[in-house]
Amino acid sequence: MPKSIVVDPEQTQSAGRLAFAAVDLHAYATPFADEVEARGGAQLRAVLRHMMIIREFESMLASFKATGAYAGIAYLYKGPAHLSIGQEAAAVGAALGYRAEDHIYGSHRSHGEFIAKGLAAIDHLDVEALEAIMAAEQGGAVRDAVAHGPGGKAHAERFLLFGFLSEIFMRSNGFNGGMGGSMHAFFPPFGAYPNNAIVGASAGIATGAALHKKRAGSSSICVAHAGDGSTGCGPVWEAMNFAAMAQFDRLWADKGGLPILFFFTNNFYAMGGQTIGETMGWDRLSRIGAAVNAASAHAETVDGTNPLAVADAVARKRALLVAGKGPALLDVECYRYSGHSTTDVNAYRSREEMKAWEAQDPIALFAAEMTGAGVMDAAEVEAMRADVAALIEGVTRLAVDPAVAPPVDVAGDPTLIGRKMFSDQDITLGGPIEGLSPEGSATFRQIKRKARFGIGPDGPLSPLRAVTIRDGLYEAILHHMTHDARLVAYGEECRDWGGAFGVYKGLADFLPHDRLFNAPISEAAIVATAVGHALEGGRSLVELMYGDFIGRAGDEIFNQMSKWQAMSAGVLKMPVVLRCSVGSKYGAQHSQDWTSLVAHIPGLKVVYPATAYDAKGLMASALSSNDPVVFFESQRLYDKVEQFREVPEAYYKIAMGTPDVKREGSDLTVLTIGPSLYPALAAAEELETLGLSAEVIDVRSLVPFDYAPVLASIKKTGHLVVMTEANERGSFAMTLAANISRFGFSDLKAAPRVIGAPNWIVPGADMEDTFFPQVNDVIDVVTSEFYPSKRVNKRGIRNWDDRDLAKHGL
Amino acid sequence: MSTPLLVPQLGNEITEAEVTEWLHAPGDTVEAGEPLVMITTTKMAMELEAPVAGVMGAIVLGEGEIAEVGATLTVIETA
Numbered sequence: 001m002p003k004s005i006v007v008d009p010e011q012t013q014s015a016g017r018l019a020f021a022a023v024d025l026h027a028y029a030t031p032f033a034d035e036v037e038a039r040g041g042a043q044l045r046a047v048l049r050h051m052m053i054i055r056e057f058e059s060m061l062a063s064f065k066a067t068g069a070y071a072g073i074a075y076l077y078k079g080p081a082h083l084s085i086g087q088e089a090a091a092v093g094a095a096l097g098y099r100a101e102d103h104i105y106g107s108h109r110s111h112g113e114f115i116a117k118g119l120a121a122i123d124h125l126d127v128e129a130l131e132a133i134m135a136a137e138q139g140g141a142v143r144d145a146v147a148h149g150p151g152g153k154a155h156a157e158r159f160l161l162f163g164f165l166s167e168i169f170m171r172s173n174g175f176n177g178g179m180g181g182s183m184h185a186f187f188p189p190f191g192a193y194p195n196n197a198i199v200g201a202s203a204g205i206a207t208g209a210a211l212h213k214k215r216a217g218s219s220s221i222c223v224a225h226a227g228d229g230s231t232g233c234g235p236v237w238e239a240m241n242f243a244a245m246a247q248f249d250r251l252w253a254d255k256g257g258l259p260i261l262f263f264f265t266n267n268f269y270a271m272g273g274q275t276i277g278e279t280m281g282w283d284r285l286s287r288i289g290a291a292v293n294a295a296s297a298h299a300e301t302v303d304g305t306n307p308l309a310v311a312d313a314v315a316r317k318r319a320l321l322v323a324g325k326g327p328a329l330l331d332v333e334c335y336r337y338s339g340h341s342t343t344d345v346n347a348y349r350s351r352e353e354m355k356a357w358e359a360q361d362p363i364a365l366f367a368a369e370m371t372g373a374g375v376m377d378a379a380e381v382e383a384m385r386a387d388v389a390a391l392i393e394g395v396t397r398l399a400v401d402p403a404v405a406p407p408v409d410v411a412g413d414p415t416l417i418g419r420k421m422f423s424d425q426d427i428t429l430g431g432p433i434e435g436l437s438p439e440g441s442a443t444f445r446q447i448k449r450k451a452r453f454g455i456g457p458d459g460p461l462s463p464l465r466a467v468t469i470r471d472g473l474y475e476a477i478l479h480h481m482t483h484d485a486r487l488v489a490y491g492e493e494c495r496d497w498g499g500a501f502g503v504y505k506g507l508a509d510f511l512p513h514d515r516l517f518n519a520p521i522s523e524a525a526i527v528a529t530a531v532g533h534a535l536e537g538g539r540s541l542v543e544l545m546y547g548d549f550i551g552r553a554g555d556e557i558f559n560q561m562s563k564w565q566a567m568s569a570g571v572l573k574m575p576v577v578l579r580c581s582v583g584s585k586y587g588a589q590h591s592q593d594w595t596s597l598v599a600h601i602p603g604l605k606v607v608y609p610a611t612a613y614d615a616k617g618l619m620a621s622a623l624s625s626n627d628p629v630v631f632f633e634s635q636r637l638y639d640k641v642e643q644f645r646e647v648p649e650a651y652y653k654i655a656m657g658t659p660d661v662k663r664e665g666s667d668l669t670v671l672t673i674g675p676s677l678y679p680a681l682a683a684a685e686e687l688e689t690l691g692l693s694a695e696v697i698d699v700r701s702l703v704p705f706d707y708a709p710v711l712a713s714i715k716k717t718g719h720l721v722v723m724t725e726a727n728e729r730g731s732f733a734m735t736l737a738a739n740i741s742r743f744g745f746s747d748l749k750a751a752p753r754v755i756g757a758p759n760w761i762v763p764g765a766d767m768e769d770t771f772f773p774q775v776n777d778v779i780d781v782v783t784s785e786f787y788p789s790k791r792v793n794k795r796g797i798r799n800w801d802d803r804d805l806a807k808h809g810l
Numbered sequence: 811m812s813t814p815l816l817v818p819q820l821g822n823e824i825t826e827a828e829v830t831e832w833l834h835a836p837g838d839t840v841e842a843g844e845p846l847v848m849i850t851t852t853k854m855a856m857e858l859e860a861p862v863a864g865v866m867g868a869i870v871l872g873e874g875e876i877a878e879v880g881a882t883l884t885v886i887e888t889a
Contacts, residue, residue: 442830446850449874463852464828464876470852502853639852 002251002496021296023286028302028309032369035308041375045384047096047307048370050119051088051363052388054112057161058083058338060392061111061168065342071393075400079168080182082109083338088116089362090265090332093310094223095120097318098191101220103209105202105532106195107265108183109336111164113225114192118160121190122153130156133189137163141173145404146395161395162405163187171405177569178408179420184567193535194564194572198555199270200230203239203262204528205560210243210260210326211529212536215488215514221259221321222532228285228331229270235555236262237291238525243327244293245520252513256324261317262297264329265304267336272348285331297329304334305362335360420566421603423573425626427539429483436482436510443498443506444478447471452649454612454641463639467647469609470638472616473503477541479651480623481511484539487623490519491526491543491579500545501581501638523549527556530576535564539575541623547580547594547632561628562603573626577619582608582674582725584636585768588761593726595673596733598630599702605656606702608632608674612642614700617654624653634675657704661713665695668719668786671710671740673699673733676723676773683778690783690790702732710736711744719786720752725772728756750786755798759810770797812885813862817877820851827851828876829883838866840886847883864888 036044062085063070064077084091091112098104100121106113122130134143134156145166146158167174168182175187183197193209196202206224213222230236243258266275266285273279282288289299298320303309310332317328335357339346346354370376376384398404410416438444447467454466463470480487489504495518498505507516519526523544530540544550550557557578564572583590599606605627609615615633622629644662662677663684670680677698684694695713699705714720720740724733737752755773762771777796784791817827831848834840845857846866860866867885871877 442848442850442855446828446830446874462826462876464826468852498854505850505853505855 005250020290021294023284023289023296023299023301025284025286025301026303026309027300028306028312030308030312032308032373036373036375044370044375046119046123047092048363048366048376048381049384049388050092050095050116051307051366052385053119053161053391054088054091054115055085055363056388056392057115057165058085058111060396062338062342070396071389073393073396073400077169079170081342082183082340084109084112084265084336086337086357086361087265087267087304087334088112089307089366090304090310090334091116093304093307094263094314094332096307096311097314098223099220100124100191101218102223102318103191103193103206103220103536104223104225105193105206105209106225107202107227107230108195108197108199109227109265110183110185110195110225114164114185114187114195115160117192118164118187118190119157121192122156122160127152134159136189137175138173142166142175145173145398149394157391158395160187160190161392162398165395165399166405169399169405170408171399172408173405176567176571177420179417179569180567186568188571194568198559200226200233200236201528201555201560202226203230203236204242204525204556205532205535207239207243207258207260207525208529208532208534208540209536210258210532211488212533212538213259214248214254214256215538217254218259219322221261221318223261223263225263225265227270228264228266228268228275229273229279231264231275231282231285231288232270232280235524235528238520238522239528240292240297240327240329241520242522242525242529244297247513247517254514257326259321260327261314261321262327262329263314264331266331266333268333269336269340269348271340272344274348286329289329292327292329295325297327298325299329299331301331301333304332305360305365307362307366334362417566420570422605423565423570423626425573426621426624427484427575427626429480429624432482433485438478438482438506438510441506441509443474447474452642453646454643460643461641463641466641467612468638469612469615469633469640470501470503472612472642472647473619473633474505475649476616476619476623476651477503478507479620480541481507481515484623486537487539487541488515488533489541489543490517492519492521492545494518494543499543501633501635503579503633503638523552524556527553527561527578530578531556531560531564531574534574534576535572539623541577541579543579543581545581546590547582548589548592550580550594550598557598557604557630558601562601565627566603574628575626576628577622578628578630580630580632582632582634584634585765587764591762591768593632593674593724593757595632595702596724596726596731599732603628604703605629606632607656607700608634608702609700610634610637610640610672610674610677610698611644612640613645613647614654614660614698616647617652618656618700620651620653621656625656629656632674637675654700656701657706658701659697659699659706659709661695661709662698663694663696665693665717667692667694667717668721668782669695669697669710669713669717670721670723670778671697671699671736673702673722673724673726676725679773679775680723680778682775683782686775686779687782690792692782692787692790694782699736705736707739707743710740711747714740714744715747718747718749719782720748721778721782722752722754723773723778724754724756726756727759728754729759731756753781753785755781758800759805773798812867812887813864814882814885815846815858815861817849817879817881817883818858819879820854820856824851824879826876826878829871829873830855831873832869833857834866836866836868836884840864840866849877858883860886862886862888
């Protein structure tokens with residue numbers, strides 16, 4: 001909605017016919033002799049050898065899965081093996097077109113992609129650089145495990161294959177420390193960024209990585225490797241659209257599209273569903289490029305059984321991307337001889353079809369070209385095959401040997417995996433970024449005029465006169481935006497509008513587009529790109545307009561943002577803050593408190609402040625953290641002025657995980673999550689008139705959480721109420737109550753009581769008071785369950801029979 | 811004839827707004843629909859436009875002052 005782009009009715013309503021940029025099919029026609037001339041025999045031999053290495057590596061895995069043995073080595077491999085036998089030319093051809101500094105993000109069927117990229121990087125890098133990389137990896141442990149044998153690049157090849165296989169076998173010296181396995185391997189120094197077990201998930205992540213490359217002014221590219229089946233995934237479309245946003249060219253100061261290649265390895269099957277003719281509408285995968293932008297995303301279909309056709313296409317797309325013409329899309333057709341997994345019995349394809357494709361075996365075809373052109377003779381091809389088999393056998397013997405590749409010792413160190421969930425690292429901010437001054441911003445000046453404490457002589461001040469939660473968030477974000485050039489903020493309506501709830505109001509006055517921009521309504525892409533941007537060294541602050549939209553970014557939050565630190569054994573960092581506004585007055589799909597849902601997922605820090613002071617300090621902590629943080633904000637509280645203490649104008653941080661006593665008392669403890677703080681405080685005032693003194697503690701953070709202040713409180717009071725606006729069933733409030741019952745059992749005089757939302761939908765605005773816990777509910781529960789002698793009936797609505805409701809699914 | 815420029819009703823929970831910037835000075839000739847003043851509520855900033863063409867009168871509420879919904883910010887004099 002920038003005013004510079006005018007929606008002109010004359011132009012939009014003019015008649016005409018849309019034309020689509022043409023998409024080439026199998027345009028590669030370079031004679032092999034010309035390739036020999038241009039590339040030289042050594043490079044072409046490497047192409048053949050790399051394909052053979054992938055084939056032998058995967059044949060080894062297939063053999064272990066099928067027979068428990070390979071080359072006389074017995075080994076029970078329990079993990080997955082999604083093999084790409086038959087697809088080697090696509091992987092090796094692609095890698096031939098990449099540079100070492102290009103970054104690939106893989107699919108679940110990614111052994112070939114990973115090995116090909118690694119081998120190509122070894123070819124590109126000099127021995128000195130390779131030795132430095134091997135020395136840096138786990139203090140040289142992987143290098144030393146494969147030290148026996150020829151040195152230099154041959155050593156680096158064994159290093160690559162061993163680090164990868166050790167990871168597949170979940171050994172402690174695998175590239176992910178054994179925390180990733182077959183579908184999650186990565187090795188950034190060779191440009192092999194994480195593979196992904198979720199189909200199509202790399203599309204959004206690689207797009208975010210490309211966003212970082214664009215911002216960094218890099219002349220390298222990112223690649224999302226995915227299969228043909230992933231074109232049925234919404235997040236893949238979201239990623240392609242995000243990558244093609246017109247603003248990169250029209251609004252950003254540094255013009256040009258994202259340097260991202262969507263590389264679809266098209267083996268014609270989405271597991272068993274047949275993409276052409278059955279599960280998709282397209283007749284050619286490359287057709288979908290026409291839906292992306294006027295350039296049809298430079299889409300092409302290429303022959304994925306010929307590595308040189310693939311390399312040619314990749315090199316041409318790469319040139320376009322580096323010139324700022326991204327995104328680009330390749331449909332790389334090839335055939336998977338192996339099943340989807342080792343339990344696949346090929347029920348979905350005919351013998352005739354499989355036989356027809358046997359004649360297209362990329363390795364046999366390429367070997368025939370090589371011998372036909374006189375680059376190699378048949379004996380040399382066989383010698384190469386034998387040499388590759390010996391290489392894989394040697395690496396495999398080492399990877400199955402527990403003395404060389406020790407298993408992860410979880411039995412000896414039971415919380416080992418737990419300690420990999422968070423880095424618990426904070427960055428230190430530098431000085432202010434030059435040329436970024438908020439002084440001219442009306443919002444900045446307006447907040448400067450406000451009182452720093454919200455209670456005046458006549459009671460609470462209006463939110464225009466005192467600092468609110470919105471202002472606290474703004475101040476922390478402003479400080480980070482003006483002191484941390486790596487930080488980028490985006491989401492829906494974040495720029496000109498200032499966010500739907502005005503937290504970014506006025507920031508667009510002085511922040512350029514590449515620091516603050518409007519995203520499409522693509523929650524999956526918003527979070528996935530934030531993840532990719534962070535994996536590359538950026539820092540991401542993204543917003544979901546409503547917490548209810550978390551469902552639209554489910555995989556991205558629950559599997560990607562949350563898990564890459566642990567799945568990389570802490571090598572990767574995830575500085576992503578995801579702001580989620582919790583709605584109010586908007587009914588069942590716009591007013592839900594989903595903090596419990598998020599707190600359930602390992603690997604996410606979860607905060608939900610309820611005061612301006614806490615909001616500012618916790619946001620500063622979240623933005624300083626290298627861990628992913630889901631930051632909940634209540635729409636009902638944005639205008640809340642601070643009533644507990646002065647909000648410092650200066651920058652400060654509040655550590656995540658520290659509950660805060662907001663009111664002291666001696667007869668009961670009320671532990672609150674989010675906005676429940678305020679009815680709890682009002683109830684405490686009323687209970688005082690009944691002679692009951694309530695202590696009120698605000699959790700502030702759900703993950704992490706320090707139980708000590710709460711246990712100290714119940715030692716004094718003996719009674720606990722936990723208040724939440726989340727549905728009670730399965731809620732974090734229930735977790736708190738259960739744990740406090742265990743940790744503080746001897747101090748409790750009665751069972752703790754959770755007062756949450758009932759297990760039905762949030763009703764419309766006029767009925768909300770019957771849903772979210774109210775003051776009278778607290779008073780009724782406390783006086784009837786903890787202090788019957790003081791029983792009053794304030795007609796709180798929560799007098800229903802929870803056991804009976806449970807029988808009805810409520 | 812004089813036409814007042816009022817602080818508009820901006821949603822059922824907004825009761826006041828702050829004047830953040832005057833874009834014209836008293837005595838300026840303005841067109842109908844021309845932005846005259848920026849105001850800000852807690853949630854949003856917006857430009858208020860001249861309701862009619864004419865000459866802008868005195869500023870009733872200056873930058874930094876908080877106005878109730880319905881308050882007069884200035885008047886436009888027409889011949």
